[in-house]
Amino acid sequence: MSFQIKKTSKVYDVCIVGSGAGGGMAAKVLAEAGFSIALMEAGPNFDPANPEQQTQFKWPYESPRRGAGTTRAFGDFDMAYGGWDIDGEPYTTKDGTKFDWFRSRMLGGRTNHWGRISLRFGPLDFKRKDHDGKGDNWPIGYEDVKPYYDKVDKLIGVFGTKENLPNEPNGFFLPPPKPRLHEMYLKKHGEKMGLPVIPARLSILTKRIDNRRGACFYCSQCSRSCSIYGDFSSSSVLVKPALEYENIDLYVNAMVREVLTDESGKASGVAFVNKADMKDYEIKAKVVILAASACGSARILLNSKSSKYPNGLANSSGVVGRYLHDSTGSSRMALIPSLMDRKRYNEDGVGGMHLYVPWWQNDTKNLGFSRGYHIEFWGGMGMPSYGTGMGMEHLNGLVPGADGQMKRAGGFGAGLKNDVRRFYGATVGMSGRGESIPQFNNYCEIDPNVVDKFGIPVLRFHYKWTDDEVKQAKHMQDTFEELLTNMGGIFLGDKPGADTDYGLEAPGRIIHEVGTTRMGDDPKTSVVNRFNQAHDVPNLFVVDGGPFVSQADKNPTWTILALAWRASDYLIDEMKKMNI
Amino acid sequence: MDRRKSLKAMFAGTVTSGFMFTSCLTDTEKSAETTTPVAGDSEEASGYGRTPEEAARDKDLMSTTFFNEHEMITLAIVADIIIPADETSGSATDAKVPEFIEFIVKDMPHYQTPVRGGLRWLDYESKKRFSTEFKEASEEQRLEIIEDIAYPEEVKPELEQGARSFATIRNLVCTGFFTSEIGIKDIGYMGNVPNVWDGVPDDVLKAHGVAYDERILSESIKPEERNEVANWDNYNPEG
Ligand SMILES: Cc1cc2nc3c(=O)[nH]c(=O)nc-3n(C[C@H](O)[C@H](O)[C@H](O)COP(=O)(O)OP(=O)(O)OC[C@H]3O[C@@H](n4cnc5c(N)ncnc54)[C@H](O)[C@@H]3O)c2cc1C
Ligand code: SF4
Numbered sequence: 001m002s003f004q005i006k007k008t009s010k011v012y013d014v015c016i017v018g019s020g021a022g023g024g025m026a027a028k029v030l031a032e033a034g035f036s037i038a039l040m041e042a043g044p045n046f047d048p049a050n051p052e053q054q055t056q057f058k059w060p061y062e063s064p065r066r067g068a069g070t071t072r073a074f075g076d077f078d079m080a081y082g083g084w085d086i087d088g089e090p091y092t093t094k095d096g097t098k099f100d101w102f103r104s105r106m107l108g109g110r111t112n113h114w115g116r117i118s119l120r121f122g123p124l125d126f127k128r129k130d131h132d133g134k135g136d137n138w139p140i141g142y143e144d145v146k147p148y149y150d151k152v153d154k155l156i157g158v159f160g161t162k163e164n165l166p167n168e169p170n171g172f173f174l175p176p177p178k179p180r181l182h183e184m185y186l187k188k189h190g191e192k193m194g195l196p197v198i199p200a201r202l203s204i205l206t207k208r209i210d211n212r213r214g215a216c217f218y219c220s221q222c223s224r225s226c227s228i229y230g231d232f233s234s235s236s237v238l239v240k241p242a243l244e245y246e247n248i249d250l251y252v253n254a255m256v257r258e259v260l261t262d263e264s265g266k267a268s269g270v271a272f273v274n275k276a277d278m279k280d281y282e283i284k285a286k287v288v289i290l291a292a293s294a295c296g297s298a299r300i301l302l303n304s305k306s307s308k309y310p311n312g313l314a315n316s317s318g319v320v321g322r323y324l325h326d327s328t329g330s331s332r333m334a335l336i337p338s339l340m341d342r343k344r345y346n347e348d349g350v351g352g353m354h355l356y357v358p359w360w361q362n363d364t365k366n367l368g369f370s371r372g373y374h375i376e377f378w379g380g381m382g383m384p385s386y387g388t389g390m391g392m393e394h395l396n397g398l399v400p401g402a403d404g405q406m407k408r409a410g411g412f413g414a415g416l417k418n419d420v421r422r423f424y425g426a427t428v429g430m431s432g433r434g435e436s437i438p439q440f441n442n443y444c445e446i447d448p449n450v451v452d453k454f455g456i457p458v459l460r461f462h463y464k465w466t467d468d469e470v471k472q473a474k475h476m477q478d479t480f481e482e483l484l485t486n487m488g489g490i491f492l493g494d495k496p497g498a499d500t501d502y503g504l505e506a507p508g509r510i511i512h513e514v515g516t517t518r519m520g521d522d523p524k525t526s527v528v529n530r531f532n533q534a535h536d537v538p539n540l541f542v543v544d545g546g547p548f549v550s551q552a553d554k555n556p557t558w559t560i561l562a563l564a565w566r567a568s569d570y571l572i573d574e575m576k577k578m579n580i
Numbered sequence: 581m582d583r584r585k586s587l588k589a590m591f592a593g594t595v596t597s598g599f600m601f602t603s604c605l606t607d608t609e610k611s612a613e614t615t616t617p618v619a620g621d622s623e624e625a626s627g628y629g630r631t632p633e634e635a636a637r638d639k640d641l642m643s644t645t646f647f648n649e650h651e652m653i654t655l656a657i658v659a660d661i662i663i664p665a666d667e668t669s670g671s672a673t674d675a676k677v678p679e680f681i682e683f684i685v686k687d688m689p690h691y692q693t694p695v696r697g698g699l700r701w702l703d704y705e706s707k708k709r710f711s712t713e714f715k716e717a718s719e720e721q722r723l724e725i726i727e728d729i730a731y732p733e734e735v736k737p738e739l740e741q742g743a744r745s746f747a748t749i750r751n752l753v754c755t756g757f758f759t760s761e762i763g764i765k766d767i768g769y770m771g772n773v774p775n776v777w778d779g780v781p782d783d784v785l786k787a788h789g790v791a792y793d794e795r796i797l798s799e800s801i802k803p804e805e806r807n808e809v810a811n812w813d814n815y816n817p818e819g
Contacts, residue, residue, distance in 0.1 A: 059764070061761055064642070065683065071637065076628065150817070161799055171817055173817075175800055177777050181780045181784060184790040206806060207806050207807075215807055218777040345770060346775055347771070348772070383769055384758050384767060389754030389763075393747060393750075408734060409732060409733050417757075
C-alpha cells in the first residue's frame with residue numbers, strides 16, 4: 001500500500017492544538033495580534049446556534065429516551081460529543097487504579113457544557129506549601145495572574161458579588177440572579193452554622209457585556225450551550241470571533257499525533273490524522289501551542305519521541321504526566337418535607353446554582369486534613385427528564401400523606417400519581433469540591449501495548465488518593481449532614497462511611513484533571529516556565545490545565561483562561577523581540 | 581492544488597450565527613420563543629440535535645421490535661394501573677408510555693429481561709390464581725395481584741420476584757409519563773421558555789418563612805437592566 005504523508009508548504013506562525021478554554025483563548029489573542037494561525041481540533045465544528053446541533057429548548061419527549069444518558073454521559077441534550085468512553089479511543093489504568101477521563105471532541109471542547117463555575121484562585125492558593133508544607137508552591141502568585149483574571153472577567157463575563165474574602169478575590173462581577181427557594185433555605189440554615197452562603201460566580205451574562213452576545217433569558221440549560229451565547233463557551237465566545245480574522249485557519253476533525261521537531265530540537269509543526277479521510281498530514285509552524293486538555297497534551301508530548309527526545313518532548317525532567325490531580329468530590333441529598341406540595345412557578349433561573357459556599361476554614365488549624373473545599377448546591381423545580389418519578393418507593397413511605405397518615409412505600413394508581421407531584425422540587429443536594437495534594441506518583445503515561453483507532457498510543461493512568469483527601473471527604477459529609485438536618489431533611493441513602501472513603505469520588509470524576517505539565521522555575525522538576533513555555537523547547541507552549549502546580553478547591557477554567565491569555569501576551573512579546 | 585485551502589474547505593463547515601440583538605425580553609425574544617420548534621408542532625420536529633452517529637443509532641433501534649403484541653397489550657394494562665387518568669390528566673397509555681418502554685428496552689438492553697420476565701410473571705401468577713392470563717383477568721383479579729406486589733416492604737417471600745420486576749416497570753411507567761407532554765403539564769413544570777427571573781414570588785417566600793434581605797435586593801440583577809451593556813468605568817472591584 002502506498003502511504004504518503006501530506007504536507008503543506010505554508011509555514012504558520014503558530015499552530016494551536018485544541019480549541020477548548022486554553023486553545024480558544026490563545027487563538028483569540030494571537031489572531032487579534034495578527035499572527036497566522038492553524039487551529040487544530042480533533043472534533044467537528046460546533047455552534048450552539050446551528051439548528052442541526054442545537055438542543056436548547058428541546059423537551060424531554062423530543063428524545064425517544066427522554067433525555068437519558070445512553071449516548072451522552074450527562075443526557076441527550078448535554079452538549080458534549082464524547083464522554084467517559086469514546087469509541088475507538090480507549091485509555092487504560094494500572095495497579096488497581098480507578099480513573100475516569102472525560103473528553104469532549106468538538107470545537108470548544110468541554111467548555112460547551114461545563115458548569116460555568118468561574119472562580120479565581122486566591123493568594124493562598126498559589127502558595128499553599130508555605131502554609132501546610134505539602135506539595136509545591138506555584139512560581140507565580142495571585143498578583144501575577146490578577147490583571148488577567150480582570151481581563152477575562154471583562155471579556156467573557158461572570159456574575160457574582162464583592163465579598164471581600166481574602167482568598168476569594170473580588171472581580172468585575174455582573175449582578176447575580178436572586179436565589180431560588182431551596183437556596184434561601186440553604187442560606188438561612190447555612191448561615192446559622194457559620195457557613196458563608198454567597199452568590200455563585202458563573203460565567204453567564206445576567207447583563208450584556210458587548211453587542212455580540214445576548215443577555216441570559218433564564219432557561220437553566222447552559223449545559224446545552226446557549227444559542228444566543230449568553231454563557232461562556234470557547235467555541236462561540238473565543239473561536240468564533242477569532243475566525244473573523246483572515247489570518248487564522250481552523251482544521252476540524254484533525255487529530256494531532258505528535259509535535260514535530262527540527263534538527264536543532266525546536267518544534268516545527270504537528271502531524272495529524274484527518275478523520276474525514278483517515279490520512280496523515282503535517283502542518284508547519286514556528287511556534288506550537290498545546291491545549292488538548294491536561295492529559296491530552298501530556299499524551300501528545302509523550303508520543304513526540306525522537307532520537308533527541310527519547311522520553312518524549314519537553315520531558316527532560318521526566319515529569320510530563322506526573323502530578324496529575326483532580327478535585328475531590330463527595331455528595332449527599334435529602335428530601336425536605338416543607339418543600340413538598342410546592343406552589344408552581346417557573347424556577348429555571350440560570351444554568352447552575354445561584355448560591356454556593358466557598359471554603360470557610362482557611363484559618364482553622366488541626367482539621368486533620370490540609371486543604372479546603374467549596375460546596376455546590378442543587379435542587380428546585382427543574383425540567384423533568386428521564387428518571388423523574390422513579391424510585392417512588394424510596395420516598396413515599398418517608399412522610400405522611402396529604403391526609404396525615406403514613407403511607408406504605410410503593411403503590412400504584414391515583415395515589416402514586418399524586419405522590420410524584422407532591423415530591424416534585426422537594427429534594428435538595430450538595431457536593432463538595434475540594435483541593436487535593438498533587439503527588440509525583442499520580443500520573444498518566446503511555447501504555448506500551450495499546451493504540452487507538454488512529455494508531456496513536458494511548459494513556460494509562462495510575463492514581464491513588466491520600467489520607468488528606470479521604471479525611472477531607474469525611475469533613476464534607478459531616479457538614480452536609482448538619483446542614484441538611486437543620487433544614488429538616490430526611491436523608492436519601494445512608495451516610496457514606498469509611499468503607500467508601502466517605503463517598504470520595506474516583507479521581508477524574510470531577511473532571512478537573514490538571515498538573516501533567518507543571519510550571520516551575522527549575523527545569524529538573526517542572527515542564528514549563530512561569531509563562532507556560534517549555535523549558536526544553538522555547539517555541540513550545542502548553543496552555544491548558546497541564547501547567548497547574550496545584551489546583552485550589554476552585555474549578556480550574558477561569559485560571560486556564562487567565563494563564564492562556566498571559567502566556568499569549570508573553571509569546572507576542574517574545575516574537576516581537578525575536579527571541580522565538 | 582493548494583492543499584491547505586482544500587483541507588480548510590473540507591474541514592471547516594459554515595454555520596450561521598444565531599445571536600439576537602434584542603433590546604428587552606418583550607418583542608424579539610418572545611418571538612424567538614414562538615419560533616422555537618416544539619415536538620408535536622410538526623412532523624419534521626424529530627431532530628433533537630443528534631450527531632450523525634447518534635441519529636443512525638436511533639434509526640437502527642427504531643427499525644426493530646422487542647415486545648410482541650401480547651406483551652404490549654399486557655404492558656398497556658399494567659401501565660394504566662400504575663398511572664390511571666384522574667381529574668388532572670390522562671393515563672399512561674394516553675401519554676404513549678408503552679411506546680416509550682418499547683424504545684427504552686432497546687436503548688438500555690438491561691431492562692429487557694426484567695420487563696419481559698415481569699410480564700410473564702404476571703401471566704403465570706394470574707393463571708395460578710385465576711386460570712387465565714393477566715390480560716384476560718377481571719379488573720378486580722388484576723388488582724388483587726398488583727396489590728400483593730406493589731409494596732416492597734410487605735411482600736410475601738414467594739412473591740418477591742414479582743415485586744422486583746413490578747418496581748422496574750413502575751419506574752419506567754412513572755418516568756415515561758412524567759416526561760411526556762401530558763405529564764409535564766400535570767407536574768406543573770413551567771419553564772423551558774425565555775423569561776426574566778426576578779426571584780421567588782413573594783407569597784411563596786412568605787409561606788416558607790424566608791425573605792430576600794436588603795443586600796440581595798440591591799445587588800441582584802434588575803430585570804430592566806439586563807439588556808444594558810455593562811460599563812466598568814465606575815466599578816471598583818476593591819470597594
Ligand atoms: C460536566 C462538566 C462540568 C464542568 N464544570 C466546570 C465548572 O463549572 N467550572 C470549571 O472551571 N470547570 C468545569 N469543568 C472543567 C472544564 O470543562 C475544563 O477545565 C476546561 O474545559 C478545560 O479546558 P482545556 O482547554 O484544557 O480542555 P478542553 O476543554 O477539554 O478542550 C480540549 C480540546 O482539545 C481537543 N483535542 C484533544 N486532543 C487532541 C488532539 N490530539 N488533536 C487535536 N485536538 C485535540 C479536544 O477535542 C477538545 O476540543 C467541567 C467539565 C465537565 C465535563
Ligand atoms: S440559562 Fe441563560 S445563558 Fe444559560 S443557556 Fe439559558 S439563556 Fe443561555
